[in-house]
Amino acid sequence: xxxTAKDIMKRIQEEDIKMVDFKIVDISxxxxxxxxxxxxxxxxxxxxxxxxDASNYGYAVVEKSDMVYIPxxxxxxxxxxxxxxTLSMIGNAMIVDYPANRPLAxxxxxxxxxxxxxxxxxxxxxxxxxxxxxxxxLFNEVEWKVAHNNIGLHIDAxxxxxxxxxxxxxxxxxxxxxxxxxxxxxxxxxxxxxxxMEIEKAGIPVKYHHPEVGDAQFEIEPLLGKMSxxxxxxxxxxxxxxxxxxxxxxxxxxxxxxxxxxxxxxMHVHMLLLKDGEPVFSDDNGYSHLxxxxxxxxxxxxxxxxxxCALTNPSTNSFKRxxxxxxxxxxxxxxxxxxxxxxxxxxxxxxxxxxxxxxRNPDAxxxxxxxxxxxxxxxxxxxxxxxxxxxxxxxPYDCNLFDLPEEEKAKLQGLPTRLEDALDALEADHDFLTxxxxxxxxxxxNFIARKRRExxxxxxxxxxVEFEKYYNL
Numbered sequence: 235x236x237x238t239a240k241d242i243m244k245r246i247q248e249e250d251i252k253m254v255d256f257k258i259v260d261i262s263x264x265x266x267x268x269x270x271x272x273x274x275x276x277x278x279x280x281x282x283x284x285x286x287d288a289s290n291y292g293y294a295v296v297e298k299s300d301m302v303y304i305p306x307x308x309x310x311x312x313x314x315x316x317x318x319x320t321l322s323m324i325g326n327a328m329i330v331d332y333p334a335n336r337p338l339a340x341x342x343x344x345x346x347x348x349x350x351x352x353x354x355x356x357x358x359x360x361x362x363x364x365x366x367x368x369x370x371x372l373f374n375e376v377e378w379k380v381a382h383n384n385i386g387l388h389i390d391a392x393x394x395x396x397x398x399x400x401x402x403x404x405x406x407x408x409x410x411x412x413x414x415x416x417x418x419x420x421x422x423x424x425x426x427x428x429x430x431m432e433i434e435k436a437g438i439p440v441k442y443h444h445p446e447v448g449d450a451q452f453e454i455e456p457l458l459g460k461m462s463x464x465x466x467x468x469x470x471x472x473x474x475x476x477x478x479x480x481x482x483x484x485x486x487x488x489x490x491x492x493x494x495x496x497x498x499x500x501m502h503v504h505m506l507l508l509k510d511g512e513p514v515f516s517d518d519n520g521y522s523h524l525x526x527x528x529x530x531x532x533x534x535x536x537x538x539x540x541x542x543c544a545l546t547n548p549s550t551n552s553f554k555r556x557x558x559x560x561x562x563x564x565x566x567x568x569x570x571x572x573x574x575x576x577x578x579x580x581x582x583x584x585x586x587x588x589x590x591x592x593x594r595n596p597d598a599x600x601x602x603x604x605x606x607x608x609x610x611x612x613x614x615x616x617x618x619x620x621x622x623x624x625x626x627x628x629x630p631y632d633c634n635l636f637d638l639p640e641e642e643k644a645k646l647q648g649l650p651t652r653l654e655d656a657l658d659a660l661e662a663d664h665d666f667l668t669x670x671x672x673x674x675x676x677x678x679x680n681f682i683a684r685k686r687r688e689x690x691x692x693x694x695x696x697x698x699v700e701f702e703k704y705y706n707l
Contacts, residue, residue, distance in 0.1 A: 251312075263601030358514070358527070364505045366602070368488065369488070373390060412446065412448060449496060454471065548653065567629040
């Protein structure tokens with residue numbers, strides 16, 4: 235049953251809520267917010283919205299009309315990190331227009347909704363289910379400085395191997411042997427359990443949490459969810475991870491490669507399609523029990539993978555993770571139970587309704603709405619054009635690609651190695667995204683221009699390793 239404005243007003247009164255918070259998503263995929271005292275909050279606020287300047291959120295808006303934020307009442311939840319009782323809602327950006335507001339096409343939530351509509355209109359499927367895996371690091375200390383005369387970084391985590399001579403209790407994790415370690419070596423268990431409890435309270439079922447390979451690296455994995463719901467869920471999960479970490483005196487980061495020489499953090503995305511509740515990707519006679527539609531979907535992802543990287547891995551740090559030797563996917567291809575290919579088909583997903591594959595290159599620096607919508611659009615393009623991954627030479631690779639002889643590795647197609655290369659690919663290959671008006675052309679132009687400026691800014695800053703290499707030449 236749909237939540238109404240009257241329901242929200244009743245909840246505010248019955249639960250003695252003091253503040254109502256509107257969370258808005260900027261172009262980078264970060265929450266911003268506006269808070270209204272509950273005493274001044276009315277039903278009209280929920281229907282007329284709150285005005286804002288979209289350019290301050292990174293959107294290059296060509297319309298001259300005012301923008302308003304309209305909350306999605308279905309997302310209402312008590313924010314557990316506010317001392318003053320606060321009801322929080324995510325919502326959509328709208329252009330003020332007579333007689334009714336129109337959705338701002340560039341706003342991330344609207345793009346996900348447009349992608350889902352495009353999928354339904356295609357007749358291929360009516361639901362995309364996804365499962366993103368959240369890998370992250372928890373540190374006790376992090377400090378950085380970028381100044382004219384001082385550029386540096388310091389990170390520390392109690393349980394990390396580098397503290398073996400200072401910790402004094404012997405409770406430090408062996409180097410790159412952190413995977414699934416138990417107490418007392420696992421020192422952040424309570425913090426992660428509380429993260430999972432808060433994620434569940436936010437309406438997102440959790441499969442499990444555990445230590446990952448890298449020192450102080452961990453993973454939280456939810457269950458499969460509808461794409462648009464999980465896009466909001468991704469924002470909430472990241473919000474919860476960061477805030478619970480602070481409660482425990484820790485700091486969390488989901489950046490792809492925070493520590494040199496340690497495993498990077500990805501956000502692998504499992505995906506499947508349903509039509510009338512039935513699986514589109516299942517076929518007992520297909521490779522790894524996947525249907526021809528599943529293979530074509532994979533073909534679309536692999537055909538457009540370089541362009542997708544600009545949206546799934548949109549930071550310069552992303553490409554420090556996508557290197558051989560750390561279980562990171564660097565090869566354009568697919569396989570079953572193989573972590574070295576960019577698409578992995580999990581052998582444990584045996585039920586027809588759960589048969590799926592995961593794309594392993596994305597990371598959590600992405601705007602999840604852009605990321606998930608782009609994956610759907612690439613996959614649908616693959617189905618529409620029957621792009622067969624095997625016929626295109628993308629596998630299946632049922633071997634460890636890292637162990638191939640060098641002459642064989644040289645034949646493989648790799649992912650972009652720099653953000654600049656991914657942006658070049660997106661500039662040249664984005665028609666599949668603009669189909670049906672899902673991704674506005676002006677948004678992609680603006681996104682590419684912003685990211686190019688970011689690349690230029692970062693490349694101009696001297697790096698400490700350059701001093702090690704060149705200072706005394």
